[in-house]
Amino acid sequence: MAYLYSMQALIDYLNQFGSVSKANMDFLVRHIEEKTLKKGDHLIDLGQPVNSMYCIEEGYVHCFALNEEGEKLTRRIEGPISCWTVLESFYDLEPSPVECIALSPVKYFELSRKGYDAIKAENEELNGLISRITERLLSEKLIATMKYSSMTAEERYLDMVENQPDVVKIVPVQALASFLGISRETLHRIRRKLVTS
Amino acid sequence: MAYLYSMQALIDYLNQFGSVSKANMDFLVRHIEEKTLKKGDHLIDLGQPVNSMYCIEEGYVHCFALNEEGEKLTRRIEGPISCWTVLESFYDLEPSPVECIALSPVKYFELSRKGYDAIKAENEELNGLISRITERLLSEKLIATMKYSSMTAEERYLDMVENQPDVVKIVPVQALASFLGISRETLHRIRRKLVTS
DNA sequence: GAAAAACTGTGTCAAATGACACACTAACAC
DNA sequence: GTGTTAGTGTGTCATTTGACACAGTTTTTC
Numbered sequence: 130m131a132y133l134y135s136m137q138a139l140i141d142y143l144n145q146f147g148s149v150s151k152a153n154m155d156f157l158v159r160h161i162e163e164k165t166l167k168k169g170d171h172l173i174d175l176g177q178p179v180n181s182m183y184c185i186e187e188g189y190v191h192c193f194a195l196n197e198e199g200e201k202l203t204r205r206i207e208g209p210i211s212c213w214t215v216l217e218s219f220y221d222l223e224p225s226p227v228e229c230i231a232l233s234p235v236k237y238f239e240l241s242r243k244g245y246d247a248i249k250a251e252n253e254e255l256n257g258l259i260s261r262i263t264e265r266l267l268s269e270k271l272i273a274t275m276k277y278s279s280m281t282a283e284e285r286y287l288d289m290v291e292n293q294p295d296v297v298k299i300v301p302v303q304a305l306a307s308f309l310g311i312s313r314e315t316l317h318r319i320r321r322k323l324v325t326s
Numbered sequence: 327m328a329y330l331y332s333m334q335a336l337i338d339y340l341n342q343f344g345s346v347s348k349a350n351m352d353f354l355v356r357h358i359e360e361k362t363l364k365k366g367d368h369l370i371d372l373g374q375p376v377n378s379m380y381c382i383e384e385g386y387v388h389c390f391a392l393n394e395e396g397e398k399l400t401r402r403i404e405g406p407i408s409c410w411t412v413l414e415s416f417y418d419l420e421p422s423p424v425e426c427i428a429l430s431p432v433k434y435f436e437l438s439r440k441g442y443d444a445i446k447a448e449n450e451e452l453n454g455l456i457s458r459i460t461e462r463l464l465s466e467k468l469i470a471t472m473k474y475s476s477m478t479a480e481e482r483y484l485d486m487v488e489n490q491p492d493v494v495k496i497v498p499v500q501a502l503a504s505f506l507g508i509s510r511e512t513l514h515r516i517r518r519k520l521v522t523s
Numbered sequence: 524g525a526a527a528a529a530c531t532g533t534g535t536c537a538a539a540t541g542a543c544a545c546a547c548t549a550a551c552a553c
Numbered sequence: 554g555t556g557t558t559a560g561t562g563t564g565t566c567a568t569t570t571g572a573c574a575c576a577g578t579t580t581t582t583c
Contacts, residue, residue: 169581194476202476217469253450260457267464272414274468278475278507279391279399302531310475312571317532499561509541514562 135163135186139238142184142210146262149254156251157258160244166190166231173229179218180242185209188235189299192227193307203308206232206296212266232299282311283319332360332383336435339381339407343459350452357441363387363428370426376415377439382406385432386496389424390504400505403429403493409463429496479508480516 139161140154149157163186166172172190173179189208192215193201204227207213218225219242240248249256277285286309290297297305306316336358337351346354360383363369369387370376386405389412390398401424404410415422416439437445446453474482483506486494494502503513 204472204476216465220465260461264457264460264464267461267468268413268417271464271468271471274471274475275401278471279401301529303529313531314533314572315570318570321532498559500559510561511542511563512540515540518562 135236136161138186138210139184143258143262146265147258149258153252153255153258157248157255160240160248162239164237164239166235166237168231168233170231170235171228172231172235172237173215173225173227175226175228176224178222179215179225182212182214182219182240182245183207184212184238184240186236186238188231188233188237189296190229190235191232191300191304192229193304194227201304201307203304206300206304206308208293208296212262213270232301232304282309282315285309286316286319287323332433333358335383335407336381340455340459343462344455346451346455350449350455353448354445354452354455357437357445359436359438361434361436363432363434365428365430367428367432368425369428369432369434370412370422370424372423372425373421375419376412376422379409379411379416379437379442380404381409381435381437383433383435385428385430385434386493387426387432388429388497388501389426390501391424398501398504400501403497403501403505405490405493409459410467429498429501479506479512482506483513483516484520 136158140158143154143157166188172183173192175195185207186209189206191201191203192205192207193203196202205213207229215225215227215229217223245259249259277288280288286297286305289305300308302316303313306313309316333355337355340351340354363385369380370389372392382404383406386403388400389402389404390400393399402410404426412422412424412426414420442456446456474485477485483494483502486502486506497505499513500510503510506513
C-alpha cells in the first residue's frame with residue numbers, strides 16, 4: 130500500500146514520536162481523512178462540540194472567541210505542522226468556546242474521536258504511540274504557554290517574528306494584536322519602534 | 327497491608343483517575359515517599375535537574391525564577407492536592423529554571439523518576455493509570471493557563487479569591503502580584519478598590 | 524469595475540500602570 | 554529583648570496603554 134505524498138509527510142511527522150510497525154501505521158492512517166478549506170471557510174463553529182483532532186498541512190486557521198461587544202479574541206493561530214484540537218471541547222464533550230476559520234486556503238488531516246478511540250483500542254503499540262504523542266504535545270504546548278505568559282507583549286511579538294515569520298506575515302494585524310493580548314494600536318507602536326531603531 | 331491515614335488520602339486521589347487492583351495500588355504506593363519541609367526549606371534548587379513528581383498534602387510551596395535584577399518572578403504556587411513537577415526539567419532532563427521553597431510547613435508525597443518508570447513498566451493497568459493521570463493533569467493545567475492568559479490581572483485576582491482563598495491569605499503580596507503579572511502597588515490598588523466598593 | 528466592507532496607519536487624550544520614595548509593621552536571629 | 558531584615562501601605566509622577574476618531578488602503582461582493 131503506497132501513500133499519497135502528503136500522507137507520507139504526516140507519517141514522517143508521527144514517526145518522530147516513536148516508530149510503529151507498517152501494519153499499525155496502515156491501521157492508523159486508514160482513520161485519517163485529508164480535507165481542504167477555502168479562505169473564510171469554517172473549520173469549527175462556535176457552540177458545536179469538537180469531535181476531531183486536526184493537523185494542518187498547508188495554510189493557517191484563526192481560532193477566536195467573541196467578547197460581549199462581538200470583537201474577536203484570538204485564542205490560537207494554527208499552521209503546519211502540528212496536531213491540535215479544542216481541548217476543553219474534545220476531552221469534556223462540551224460545546225466549542227471558539228470558532229476556527231481558514232485565513233488562507235488550507236489542507237489538513239482530520240482524525241475523528243471514533244478513529245482516535247479505535248486506534249487506542251487496537252493494540253498496545255498504537256495505544257502507546259497515541260499516549261506519547263498526546264503527552265508530548267500537551268507538555269510542549271503547556272511549556273510554551275507558560276513561557277509566553279511571563280513575557281511582555283513586545284517580547285512575544287519578537288519571538289513570533291523570529292520563530293514564526295510566516296504567521297506574522299499572513300495574519301491580520303488585528304488578530305495578531307489580539308493574540309498578543311494588546312490593542313492593534315499598541316502593536317503598531319511596537320512595529321514602528323522596531324523599524325526606526 | 328494497611329496504609330497510614332495520609333497515604334490513604336493519596337490513594338483516594340489517585341483512584342479518581344480510574345480504579346486499579348489492590349496489588350497494583352500497593353506496587354504504586356511502594357514507590358512513593360512521604361516527606362516534610364519546614365518553612366523556608368528548598369524543595370527544588372535553581373539549576374538542579376528535577377527528578378521527581380510531587381503531590382502536596384499540606385502547606386504551600388512557592389516556585390519562582392529570578393530576573394536580571396534578582397527579583398523573584400513567581401511561576402506557580404502549589405498546595406493541596408494535586409500532582410505536579412517542573413515539566414521542562416523532568417521531561418527533558420534539563421536544569422530547573424525555577425526554585426521552589428516552602429511558604430509554610432509542608433507535607434508532601436514524592437515519586438522519583440525511577441519509581442515513575444518502574445510503575446509504567448510494571449503492567450498494562452498501571453501504565454494506563456499513569457497515562458490517564460498525566461494526560462488529565464496536563465490538559466487541565468493547559469486549559470487553566472490559557473483561560474488565565476485571556477483574563478485581566480483583576481479578573482485573575484478575583485478568580486483566586488473565589489477558588490483559592492487559602493492561597494490569597496497565605497502567600498506574600500509580592501509573590502502574589504508577581505504571579506498575577508503586575509506590580510505589588512497595582513495589586514494593592516485592586517484590593518483597595520474592592521474593599522471600598 | 525463600482526460600491527461596500529474590512530482592514531490599516533496615525534494623532535489626541537484620558538486612564539492605568541510601574542517606578543520610586545518613605546513610613547510603618549511583622550518576622551527572625553542572636 | 555533588641556537589632557536587623559523582609560515585607561506592606563500609600564502618595565507622587567512619568568510612561569504606557571487603550572479608546573476614539575478619521576483618513577487612506579485593500580479586499581470582497583455583486
